[in-house]
Amino acid sequence: MDNRVLFLGLFLFTLGGVNGFPMNDLIEKLPGQPNVTFRQFSGYIDVDENAGRSLFYYFVEAENDPMNRPLTIWLTGGPGCGSVGDGFLSVGPFITTANAHGLQRNLYSWIKASNLLFIDSPIGEGWSYSNTSSDHEVGDESTNKDLLTFILQWSEKYPNFKSRDLYLGGSSYAGHFIPNLANALLDYNKQSNNFKFNIKGLALGNPLLRNKLDTLAIYDFFWSRGMININLHQQILKECNGIDEDNYSNNATKWSKLCQEAMDKAELAAFVLSSINAAKTSHFDVLRASCNEKWEDLVLGKEVTKVSYEVDMCILFRADFYFNIPEVQKAFHGNRTNLGYQWKGCFEKSGLKYSDADKDIDMLPALKKILQQSIPITIFSGDQDAIVPTVGTLNHVNKLAKDMNLNLTKDEAWNHENKGGGWMYSYDNLLTLMTVKGANHHVTFSKPFEALFIFTNIVINRSH
Structure with missing residues (x-):
C-alpha cells in the first residue's frame, strides 16, 4: 500500500x-x-x-x-x-x-x-x-x-x-x-x-x-391501596379541590394550609413513619425498601445487593459508585471539567436550579x-x-x-x-x-x- x-x-x-x-x-x-x-x-x-x-x-x-x-x-x-x-x-x-x-x-x-x-x-x-x-x-x-x-x-x-x-x-x-x-x-x-x-x-x-393533578393522585393511590382511611382521603379532596381534568391551569398552585396539613398527615399514615421526608422517599417504590448499604463496602470490593420481590434495589447505588471511578470517567471521555464534587446520578451539587413554575x-x-x-x-x-x-x-x-x-x-x-x-x-x-x-x-x-x-x-x- x-x-x-x-x-x-x-x-x-x-x-x-x-x-x-x-x-x-x-x-x-x-x-x-x-x-x-x-x-x-x-x-x-x-x-x-x-x-x-x-x-x-x-x-x-x-x-x-x-x-x-x-x-x-x-x-x-x-x-x-x-x-x-x-x-x-x-x-x-x-x-x-x-x-x-x-x-x-x-x-x-x-x-x-x-x-x-x-x-x-x-x-x-x-x-x-x-x-x-x-x-x-x-x-x-x-x-x-x-x-x-x-x-x-x-x-x-x-x-x-x-x-x-x-x-x-x-x-x-x-x-x-x-x-x-x-x-x-x-x-x-x-x-x-x-x-x-x-x-x-x-x-x-x-x-x-x-x-398538580399527579400530586393529588398520590392520595387517591394511598386510599385505593388501603394505606390511608376514607376520612383522611375525603379531607384531602375537600381541602385541596379546585383542580380537575377539565379545569387545569398552568399557573403555579399554592396548596392551602389545611390542604398541606392533610397531605402531610396522609404521608405519615401511609408509611407508618414520623418523618415526612422519609415517607416521601418511599414514593419511588411502595412495595420495596430502598437500598441503604454503605459506600465503604464498595470501596473495599464487597458485593452490595438488596433483592426484594425480584428487583435488586442497589443497582442505582452501584451505578453511582462505578461512575466515580477515575478510569471509568477517562474511558467515557467524560468529566473534562474535573468536577469539584462527587458524581451522582440524580440531584448532585452542580448548582442546577430548575424552574418550579415549569x-x-x-x-x-x-x-x-x-x-x-x-x-x-x-x-x-x-x-x-x-x-x-x-x-x-x-x-x-x-x-x-x-x-x-x-x-x-x-x-x-x-x-x-x-x-x-x-x-x-x-x-x-x-x-x-x-x-x-x-x-x-x-x-x-x-x-x-x-x-x-x-x-x-x-x-x-x-x-x-
Missing part, C-alpha cells in the same frame, strides 16, 4: 472521518466490561461555544445489524438526573456487577431492537456543564432549545442517522422533555429544505404530565400536537409508583383521548410469556397506556423484561 494512502487513512481515523462515525469518540472498552461486538461512543457536543455550554452523550449501536435499526433517544427525568448514568440501570447495554467495579450485560437492553443515544440534560446533569453560571438556572424552554441544537449537531457528526427511523423515550420528567423535543423536531421538519427527522413514536414511562405546565396540548401528526404515543406505568401514580395518568390519557375523539379500541389484560403483565388501554391504535404489574417509578429498572417487550412489540412494531 502507498504510504501516502496509509497516512491519509490514519489521519481520517484520528479526526473521526470513517464511515460517518467520529472515531475520536469511540470507547475502546469500559473498565470491567465484558467483550461485545457492538460499538460505543461518547463525548461532548458544544451547544453554545460563547457560553462554554456543552452536553455530554453516550451512543450505543444496536447489537445486531445497527445500520438497519432505528435510533432511540433516551432522556430521564428529575429534573435533576443524568440520562447517561440512567442507561446503566435501565435500557442500556450494561449494569454493574455486585461489587460495582465492573459491568455485566443487561439481558433486556433496548439495543436488541434499536441504536441508543443517551443525553445528559439539562445543563448541570451528569457530565454536561456550562462555564456561565446563569446557564444552570434552566427550565423547559432553555432545556429544549439546547436539546434541539444538540440533535442537529449530533446528526452532522453521525450522518448515517440523519433520516433514520427515530423514537423518543424517557421516564418521569421526560414527560416534559420528550414531547417538547418531539414538537421541536417536527417544527424543524416544516422549515427544513435539507433532511427531516423521521419520528416514528414516543415511549414514556410514568411521565409527569399534569403536576413543572406545573400542562403537557396534554404538546401530546395532542404530536398525535395530530399521526405519531403514536405509548405510555407505560408501574403500579407500585407513588410519585406519578397510574390512577392519575389514566385520567390524563382519558381526557386526551376524549378531547381528540379517539375511540377506546382495547381495554384488556396484556400478557408476556404466559405471565400477566398488566392492563392495556388503547385508543385508535394511536395512544396507548399499559400498566406494569410490580413495577415502580422506573419501569425499565424494576421490570426490564416487560419494558423491552413493550418497546419491541408495541412501540416499534406498531409503527411498521
